[in-house]
Amino acid sequence: MMTQTKYKTVWNLDSIFKGGSASPNLHDHMKRTEAKILELEEMVKEWTAALESDQLVDVLERLRDIKMSISQARSYAICLLSENPKDQGAQFYRGESTALQSKYDSINSDLKRKLAHTEESEWMNLIASEDLKEYRFTLQEWRDEADREPSQEVSDLMADGYHAWGQFYQSFMSSIKVQVKGQDFSVGQAINLRSHHDASIRKESHEALVEKWTGLEGQFAQILNHLAGFRLNMYKSVGIEDVLHVPLAQNRMKEETLNAMFSVMERYKEPFAQYLNVKADMNGDAKMKSYHFWSPMNHHHQGMEYGEAAALVEEQFLAFGTEMGQFAETAFREGWVEAENRPGKSAVPICAAFPLTGESRVFLTFPGTFKGVLTLVHELGHAFHNHAMKSVNGMNKSYPMSLAETASTFAEMIILEAAMEKAETEEEKLFILDEKLKRSVMNFMNLHARFIFEKNFHEERKKGFVPASRLNELMEAALEEGYAGSLDEVPIHSWVWTPHFYKTESPFYNFPYTFGYLLALNLFVRAKEMGKGFEEQYMNLLRDSGRMSAEELVMKHLGEDITEEAFWEKGMALCVEDSEEFVRLAAYLHKEET
Structure with missing residues (x-):
């Protein structure tokens, strides 16, 4: 059995910005990003004439760089606060990154309004430009959604109003202690x-x-x-x-x-x-x-040490595909995962993307259970999604929550299926079915x-x-x-x-999980049919997840119409089978006992 000595339970953040919230590199990074925002803000405001494709490409490239820079800093601050919610320096930088994001969103809103007011004939000529080929989906989406963009005044209020309340909730929740059996626990x-x-x-x-x-x-x-x-x-x-x-x-x-x-x-x-x-x-x-x-x-499989869990994930990700296996090895060996079970940490598992360095960080409190293994692979599934999109233009990396949950759920299915295949007794099968259900x-x-x-x-x-x-x-x-x-x-x-x-960024962050779960089940059926050859198709779907609608994505890569109930019936049928098998096994084992 693997031990924890082979796998670090504390992540490495110094490779992103050395020195934590006191990092001089982080400070300089924020100042450079702010300067880029101010420069772009003036450029967009001064636009009065019709847009030319080369001008628009320049602005989009600047927006891409700023977006990735903000994400890099925000993810770092969130990681620091996850491991220590009382880190005041991290709280400061999270607030600063939120303020920069609001300024970025304001510039983006100005651009969307300009695109919306462009004459249709002019717009068609612009969007047809070869220079803008990889931006077409994003630009069309921006033009379509311009009418629901908040005003400049509302955008300015969001950093210290709307988003601040969301951040206060996280800090408040992290400060709460609960006593069980005479011992203090975080939430x-x-x-x-x-x-x-x-x-x-x-x-x-x-x-x-x-x-x-x-x-x-x-x-x-x-x-x-x-x-x-x-x-x-x-x-x-x-x-x-x-x-x-x-x-x-x-x-x-x-x-x-x-x-x-x-x-x-x-x-x-x-x-x-x-x-x-x-x-x-x-x-x-x-x-x-x-x-x-x-x-x-x-059942004895209810307990699992972190080292054993990490080894299992590496093994099963590699069994699915070479790319996924190598990714898991990198994540564990390079210190991308924070798993230590200690008080004072945030209550919420996360995956944070660092687009400038092409890395992710996964945070959880690993409880030494099989459920903890599934939480680990869920977040690693998000990280693999980020990995799959490394080569994608930064403006096309923003995939919707529903598709993010597809990748995380798919990773869970890999581990659950492997556990079911290795089950040697009816009791083990019942245990795995329980976790699936x-x-x-x-x-x-x-x-x-x-x-x-x-x-x-x-x-x-x-x-x-x-x-x-x-x-x-x-x-x-x-x-x-x-x-x-x-x-x-x-x-x-x-x-x-x-x-x-x-979550201020994502109202109704509920149905995306169900969407991702059922879509992942459909994908997993195909993976079992195709074997390792499915990994390339899977990665292509993930790469496209930021540049087309959910309906278009599934039609392109699976040939299915998700507005029809028949698609959702397929994934649901697998879950119903699990329930029926659980009921059958439970009755059988009860009969054996009596």
């Missing part, structure tokens, strides 16, 4: 206890968190209301009434696609409710208690509940402030509907500790 560590093998610890952790949220719910209600209020007013200022308009546009997805996916999902609640009922019965409960959902099956339940039930809550909350927020007591009611109702009544002791404070509700 991230306490949440990880949901998968502890001891049921009493799972319950005590749950109750400690509930007590904490009950005491703090008023403060979190203020944060959530301010975020949603700002967002709704921003939408109103540009004539947007439907709160799904922006998230659908951000995901480059048609409403027909979302409706087709949800329609399939809503029809298949019963198999997953049955899985929850069977597992609850195995625990001696009539219904699945929320704090037992992540409980591991009674947890992900199905999260995507088809939990995320559906989040979607329902967020949609209903925004509708109520239009009428005024929504107090914590009402947020609890909305969350409870959403969870009841999302889980089809199959969950007991419903976690009504999910709206507090679910970070996705507080």
Whole structure:
């Protein structure tokens, strides 16, 4: 068995900017970036004549460089804050990078408005230019979305208003301590206890968190209301009434696609409710208690050291394809992963991209469980997506959340499939099926509940402030509907500790996970059919993910129409099979025991 000595559990950030938040290189980098922004801002403002293709290429190249420079600094600050949320220097640079991003967005908005006001004939000639070939999708998207761009005044307010509230949430959450069995835990560590093998610890952790949220719910209600209020007013200022308009546009997805996916999902609640009922019965409960959902099956594979996990990931990524295998080796050996289980870290696993150096960093608190392995590969899947796009023009690297979750889920499937193939007993198979079905339940039930809550909350927020007591009611109702009544002791404070509700960059960061999950399942079926030859097709799909719509991407690389329910039925069928097999195996093992 591999040991942790071969794999470092603490990442290397000095290769990005040496010296942490006191880095002179980081300081100089920020100053250079700011100077580039000011220069470009003047250039765009002075434009009055018709745009020429060479001028536009120059501006786009400058925007690309600035975008990548901001991303490099912001990712570094986020990494520093993940490992130490109290790092004041990192807090400063995150704020500075947010301010630079707002200035960048303002310049971008000016450019979008100029493109929108370009005469159609002039625009067609411009877009047809060979010089702009690789920018065509982005330029057309900018022209189309110009009408929903916030004004200059609103953009200026976002750094210290809208985004600041989102950042305050992260800092506030990272400062919270929870006591379980007389020991202090960060929120991230306490949440990880949901998968502890001891049921009493799972319950005590749950109750400690509930007590904490009950005491703090008023403060979190203020944060959530301010975020949603700002967002709704921003939408109103540009004539947007439907709160799904922006998230659908951000995901480059048609409403027909979302409706087709949800329609399939809503029809298949019963198999997953049955899985929850069977597992609850195995625990001696009539219904699945929320704090037992992540409980591991009674099997020795529930524990795994980090070194063993890293070796498993390297082995299975290489089995999928040479490129993915080499990527995993680089990530582990070059210190791209921060996994140490220690107090004081952020609660949220992340993958941070560093486009200027073509690297990523993955952050998590590795709990020594198989669930932790899946969290690790989920974030490494994001990192591999970044790796696949290294050769892509910087302006075409911005892929939507739905496709980001495709890569992360695909990586999980590689590990789950390998574990299932290696299973030697029925107990092992049940254990792996349980892990797979947890992900199905999260995507088809939990995320559906989040979607329902967020949609209903925004509708109520239009009428005024929504107090914590009402947020609890909305969350409870959403969870009841999302889980089809199959969950007991419903976690009504999910709206507090679910970070996705507080992401200013991505409202409705829920359905993209389900999209990515089902798309990944379709991709995985093809991978099994084609073997290692699929890796090239997979990487081509990832490379195109920043320069076409979701519908166009899937049609080009898979030949499928995702506005039709038939596409989503294929991935769902695999999950239903898992549920049926789990129920069968559970009954068989119960019969063997008696």
